[in-house]
Every structure is written in C-alpha cells, then in structure tokens.
Amino acid sequence: MTFHPASAPDYLPIPRMRELQLARLRGIVARAFERVPLFRQRMEERGLDPDCLSDLADLARLPFTTKSDLRDTYPFGLFASPMAEVVRLHASSGTTGKPIVVAYTHQDLEVWTSVMLRALAACGVTAGDVVQNAYGYGLFTGGLGAHYGAEALGATVIPISGGNTDRQINVMKDFGVTAICCTPSYFLHLVDRAGELGIDIRSLPLRAGIFGAEPWTDSMRRRIESEGGIRAFDIYGLTEIVGPGVGIECDCQDGLHLFEDHFYPEVIDPETGEVLPAGEEGELVLTTLSKQAMPLIRYRTRDITRLLTEPCPCGRTVRRMTRIARRSDDMLIIRGVNVFPSQIEAALLQVEGTLPHYQIILEREKGLDAMEVQVEVTPQVFSDEVRVLEGLHQRLVKALDHTLGLRVGVRLVAPRTLARSEGKAKRVVDRRES
Ligand code: ADP
Ligand code: ZN
Numbered sequence: 001m002t003f004h005p006a007s008a009p010d011y012l013p014i015p016r017m018r019e020l021q022l023a024r025l026r027g028i029v030a031r032a033f034e035r036v037p038l039f040r041q042r043m044e045e046r047g048l049d050p051d052c053l054s055d056l057a058d059l060a061r062l063p064f065t066t067k068s069d070l071r072d073t074y075p076f077g078l079f080a081s082p083m084a085e086v087v088r089l090h091a092s093s094g095t096t097g098k099p100i101v102v103a104y105t106h107q108d109l110e111v112w113t114s115v116m117l118r119a120l121a122a123c124g125v126t127a128g129d130v131v132q133n134a135y136g137y138g139l140f141t142g143g144l145g146a147h148y149g150a151e152a153l154g155a156t157v158i159p160i161s162g163g164n165t166d167r168q169i170n171v172m173k174d175f176g177v178t179a180i181c182c183t184p185s186y187f188l189h190l191v192d193r194a195g196e197l198g199i200d201i202r203s204l205p206l207r208a209g210i211f212g213a214e215p216w217t218d219s220m221r222r223r224i225e226s227e228g229g230i231r232a233f234d235i236y237g238l239t240e241i242v243g244p245g246v247g248i249e250c251d252c253q254d255g256l257h258l259f260e261d262h263f264y265p266e267v268i269d270p271e272t273g274e275v276l277p278a279g280e281e282g283e284l285v286l287t288t289l290s291k292q293a294m295p296l297i298r299y300r301t302r303d304i305t306r307l308l309t310e311p312c313p314c315g316r317t318v319r320r321m322t323r324i325a326r327r328s329d330d331m332l333i334i335r336g337v338n339v340f341p342s343q344i345e346a347a348l349l350q351v352e353g354t355l356p357h358y359q360i361i362l363e364r365e366k367g368l369d370a371m372e373v374q375v376e377v378t379p380q381v382f383s384d385e386v387r388v389l390e391g392l393h394q395r396l397v398k399a400l401d402h403t404l405g406l407r408v409g410v411r412l413v414a415p416r417t418l419a420r421s422e423g424k425a426k427r428v429v430d431r432r433e434s
Contacts, residue, residue, distance in 0.1 A: 001251055001314075004121040004153065006114055009261045010316040017317065018056060021264055024289035026053050029062070032295045035080035038073060039063075039297060059266065059287065060275045064298045070100040070240060079103050081293040091139040092239040102141075102239055103293035109148070111290055112242050115259045116149020119248035122257060122316070123210060123233035125179050127154030132172055134182035134190075135213070136162040136423055141243025142213055146181040149245065155179070162186065162422040165193045176205050184211040184220060184232070185425035188356055191227050192416065202229030210235050212244060214424045215324055215342050219349035221253075223356045234323050240299055241286050247321060255308045255320030262290050265319065266298070267307055270328045281306040283328055284321065302328045332362065332428070334371050337406045341427045344373055347403040353381040353392045357418050364432040372409035373400065379415050 012020070030050040032039045042063040043049060052058060070078060079086065081103065088104040104112065125131065131150040135142030143161055150157045160171055162182070168190055171177065180187065187209055194201050209228065212235035224232045236256050237244035246263050247256035258265050263286045267276045270283040284301045288294075304327065308320040326340040333339070341360060348354050355376040363370045373396075381392060389412055396410045419426070 001124055002126055004117070004126075006117050006152075007121050009259075010118060010122070010257065010318050012261070012317055014317055017261065020261055021289060022053070022056050024261075025056065025059065025264065025287065026050065028287070028289055028291070028295045029053060029297060031080055031292075032297055036078055036295070038069060038078065039065075056264075059264070059298065062298055064273065064285065064300050065296050066300050067100065067240070067302070071098050074098065075101040076103070078294055078296070080295055081105050086293050089139075090141045090144075090239060090243065092141075099139075100240065105292040107290075108242075108292050108294075111262055112145060112245060113148040113152045115242065115245035115262060116145050117152045118259060119235055119245050120146075120149050120153050120155070120179075120210065122248050122250045122314075123208060123231075124251060125150065125153060125155055125208065125210070129155040129178045129208075130158065130176055131155045132158045132160055132168070132175075132177040132180045134160055134162055134168060134180060134186065135244075140423070141237070141239050142181075142423075145237070145243040145245055146210070150181075165190060166197070169194045169197060169199060172201070172206060173199060173204055178205050179208040179210065180206060180230075181210045181235075183213050183421070183423055183425065184209075184216040184224060185214065185357075185420070186422055187211060187224060187228065187232075189420040191224075201227075204229075206230055208233065210248075212236055215326060217325065217342055217346045217349070218323075219346050220356055223349060236303075236321075236324060238301060238303075240296060241288055241301075242291070246286065249323075250312065250314040250316060252312055252314050255312070255322055257312065257316050257318045257320050260318050262288065264289055265307060265321065267305065267321075268300075270302075270304075278307050278309050281322075284324075304328055330428075332360075332371070334362075334369050334406060334408070337404065339371070339404050339406065343403050344400065345427075347399045348373070348375050348396065351392070351395050351399050353377055354396070355415060357416075357420075358427070359418050360428045362428065362430045362432050369432065370409065371406075372411055374411045374413050374418060376415050376418055377412045382412075382414050 033050050085105050086103045091099045091101050133146045137143030209232045233249045235248050237246040247258040266285040267282040276282045284303045303324045305321040325342040358375040361372045
C-alpha cells in the first residue's frame with residue numbers, strides 16, 4: 001500500500017499523539033469557554049475553568065454536549081466564530097427530528113479535507129483512481145466531504161451525487177470508475193439495477209467501495225463484496241463533528257481508525273455517563289480538538305462501539321473502534337425484549353436464499369407489539385416450489401429466534417419489492433399509534 005504524506009499523523013508515536021491532543025484540547029476548551037455562552041455557563045456551574053485540564057483524563061470532568069443542545073440553540077447558538085469567518089454551513093438530514101446546523105471556517109474545511117484524504121488513502125485510494133461520489137451533495141455533509149478529500153488526494157472525482165441510478169451505472173461503466181462512495185444500501189441497489197440492465201458490476205474496473213452514513217454488518221459486507229467484486233470499507237462520521245471522515249477502516253478491515261488528532265474519543269456508559277475502561281462497549285463521545293467555528297466538547301454521539309486495544313497490523317497508531325452496529329436510540333422493545341435492527345440484518349443474511357433487502361414493520365395488535373420482518377428472496381427461490389419457500393421461511397424464523405430470543409413474523413417478498421433509498425436506508429416502519 002502506498003503511503004501518502006498527509007497520512008503521517010496516523011502513525012505518530014502514541015506519547016507524541018497524547019501531547020498533541022492535550023495541547024489542542026486546552027486550546028479548544030479555552031476557545032469554547034470564551035465564545036460559547038452555553039458551554040461557559042455549564043463549566044461555571046461545576047466550578048470549572050479551562051485551566052482545570054492538566055491531563056487528558058481530566059476531560060471526564062467536563063460537561064457533555066448533546067443533540068438537544070444543538071436543537072435548543074438552533075440555528076447559530078453554539079458558533080464560536082463570527083459569521084465573517086464562517087465560510088460554510090451544513091445541516092444534518094434530520095432523520096431524528098429538527099435539523100441541526102453546523103459551521104466551518106477556512107481552517108475547518110482544510111481539516112475536513114485532510115481527514116477525508118487520510119480516510120481514502122487508508123483504504124487504498126490513490127491519485128490514479130476514478131472516484132464516483134454518489135453521496136448527496138447539498139446541505140448534507142456526505143457529498144462535499146468525500147469530494148474535497150478525493151480531489152486533494154489527486155484522484156479523479158465524478159461529482160454525480162445521489163440518485164438517477166441508470167446514469168450512475170452508465171457513468172461507472174463509461175468512465176472506468178475504480179472506487180465509489182455512497183451508502184452500502186444504495187450500492188446494492190446499483191448492483192441490482194445493473195443486473196437488470198445486463199451489466200455485471202464484477203466485470204467493471206470498480207475495485208473499492210467506501211460505504212457509510214448508516215449501520216451495516218459484516219454479513220452485509222460479504223454480500224456486497226461478492227456481488228460487486230470489490231472490497232468494501234466502512235467510513236464513519238457525523239454532521240455535528242465534521243461530517244464523514246471521523247473514522248475509516250484500513251486494509252485490515254478490522255475496526256475503524258479514528259483521526260484522533262482532531263476528534264478525541266471516549267466511550268461512556270450511556271446510563272451513568274461514566275467513562276468506561278478501554279475495550280468496553282458503550283456510547284462514543286467525541287471532542288473536536290481543532291474545530292474553530294463550532295467546537296464541540298464531549299459530544300454524545302449515541303453510537304455504540306468499543307475501542308480496540310491491540311495495535312493494528314497496518315502500523316497506524318491512531319486508535320480503532322469496532323464498527324457502529326447500533327445507536328443507543330434505535331433499540332426496539334418488543335414484548336419486553338430489546339432488539340436492534342443490526343441483529344436482524346445479521347440473522348437474515350446468514351441464511352442462504354435471502355437478498356440483502358429487508359424492512360422491519362412494527363404494529364400494535366390487541367395492545368401488544370408485533371414485529372414483522374419482510375425480506376426479499378432470490379428470484380430463484382421465489383420461483384421455486386412452495387415447499388422450498390416454506391423451508392426458507394422456517395429457517396429464517398429460527399435464525400431470528402436464535403439471535404433475538406424472540407419469535408417474530410417473517411414475510412418473504414419478491415425481489416425488488418421493498419422501497420430503495422438513495423441515501424440512508426429506512427429499515428424500520430413503525431405503524432404503532434403513539
Ligand atoms: P442524522 O442522520 O442524525 O441526521 P448524520 O447524517 O450526520 O445525521 O448521520 C450521522 C449518524 O449516521 C451517525 O451518528 C451514525 O449513527 C450514523 N452513521 C454514519 N456512518 C456510519 C457507519 N459507517 N456505520 C454506522 N452508522 C453510521
Ligand atoms: Zn489499520
């Protein structure tokens with residue numbers, strides 16, 4: 001794998017990285033204290049000031065920031081730069097409520113570009129690649145984040161944005177695309193549609209996919225890699241912190257390296273707020289160490305992960321986290337049992353004959369929660385005898401029961417009947433009256 005000079009911070013000796021982090025942390029906390037009234041007030045309520053940080057562990061004494069803080073101060077209440085210095089605004093897709101607005105100075109955009117460059121370099125993208133950027137351009141951070149990173153790397157960027165699937169396929173074929181950025185679910189849709197048009201994506205030069213913005217499992221990765229004839233890398237980020245480019249898988253595909261010289265990670269117990277020892281699973285909390293326009297201190301992401309403690313064979317020293325399988329707020333409680341959509345995905349895709357397209361329907365029947373999992377089956381199975389379908393149905397019910405500890409309804413549906421999304425897939429349809 002070639003080394004890009006911009007990736008140097010990925011390999012800093014750990015003590016040097018900790019020094020750098022502490023120095024940056026002090027600076028950013030001082031900046032937020034001076035310029036963001038909500039943060040100052042919370043610090044003062046606790047009798048804290050920026051001088052309280054003599055060690056990185058002292059970060060645990062500082063107050064958290066949450067998504068509702070961003071909403072309550074909508075639109076510009078957490079900005080730490082005057083508008084004259086703000087050069088870009090983005091807003092989140094608002095999948096979980098009122099949108100939030102984030103700001104960038106020139107320097108913030110440079111940092112964002114550099115982490116996206118490092119992310120793409122880590123999964124083997126080089127100046128020789130032709131990158132199809134099918135993340136949505138616009139207020140959403142996905143499009144421009146990947147765009148600037150790939151361009152800075154020297155790759156050829158195709159800013160096609162999301163949607164218009166047939167055109168995506170033509171462009172991929174005609175322009176000799178070698179790497180694609182989009183959501184994993186949209187990539188599967190592209191593969192399917194290409195099949196309908198008589199194009200086998202495996203026969204094209206495409207060799208890498210950089211997929212993120214939604215949870216996906218290792219079983220999904222295997223399907224994507226074999227159906228697309230590519231290697232599929234997981235990229236993580238969130239609007240509040242920067243957009244895409246907080247973390248990325250390297251060639252080892254075993255956990256996501258975090259660009260911790262800019263985004264300092266902690267993992268906490270979501271119930272108590274206590275910092276957990278390295279290696280324990282909990283909620284990821286991120287502190288932006290260099291953000292000028294909107295520094296966020298101890299931002300609660302609601303994403304559940306754990307930090308890996310072993311060094312990575314790739315030689316990067318920046319820490320890794322396990323892929324985000326779930327969010328603390330996407331848990332479904334069905335007849336008293338806790339269920340996460342990612343568990344359902346993993347169980348379904350273990351069973352041969354299914355397609356990686358599914359949806360979870362929640363209904364209330366006679367006061368009780370009922371869950372039905374709808375999953376597409378392969379055209380071959382679908383045209384088979386009823387007996388074959390029944391056998392598959394039984395295996396799926398069993399697999400789900402085994403994984404969830406719960407018997408749930410399963411409905412096999414024809415290929416291409418469930419709605420596809422150009423961005424984040426909508427896995428759960430809740431028809432219960434609230
Ligand atoms: P929202 O969807 O909340 O409006 P964003 O578009 O900024 O905001 O999405 C950020 C969220 O998307 C993350 O907090 C995380 O839950 C999810 N996400 C992003 N990348 C990944 C990934 N690679 N794996 C799992 N979840 C991801
Ligand atoms: Zn690595």
